[in-house]
Amino acid sequence: MSRPARLFLDRAPSPIGELLIVTDETETLRALDFHDHEHRLHRLLKTHYGPLRPNVGAAPARIRDAVAAYFAGEFHALNSIAWATNGTTFQHAVWTALTQIPAGATITYSELARRAGRPLAIRAAGHANGSNPLSIVAPCHRVIGMDGALTGYGGGVERKRWLLAHEKAL
Incomplete structure (x- = not known):
């Protein structure tokens, strides 16, 4: 996978805790985790993206809407989210x-x-x-x-x- 030029971190509510949504400059999802595991999220970001750290920034509405739709019972909505993440x-x-x-x-x-x-x-x-x-x-x-x-x-x-x-x- 290619290394993004920038990462953005947004927060969104869910019925089971605040979500942390990391996207890149192409509005592609790079990571998603729960607020009480923010340390793990940052560890994974460091593993996959080295010194690149996310700046605070809004996730694209289509990602936020798909996540909200999932929690509203439209489970297929998550399939519309484009993602890319580094890894083996x-x-x-x-x-x-x-x-x-x-x-x-x-x-x-x-x-x-x-x-x-x-x-x-x-x-x-x-x-x-x-x-x-x-x-x-x-x-x-x-x-x-x-x-x-x-x-x-x-x-x-x-x-x-x-x-x-x-x-x-x-």
């Missing part, structure tokens, strides 16, 4: 696979590894899932344990439970 080829395969899990469905980590093209790389898929900078847009909350357990979620297991219930997956 395998991370991109995992994050892309996440975007293909329909709302209301869940998959296991082993299935995620298979969909990312490396069926034996279950732990690596889990790690890539855990370092997903596109919370909700690349819906890592839809990945569950083999036994159906709501295993870890960067935004917290209670948010994962809420998101899955919102999508009627629980």
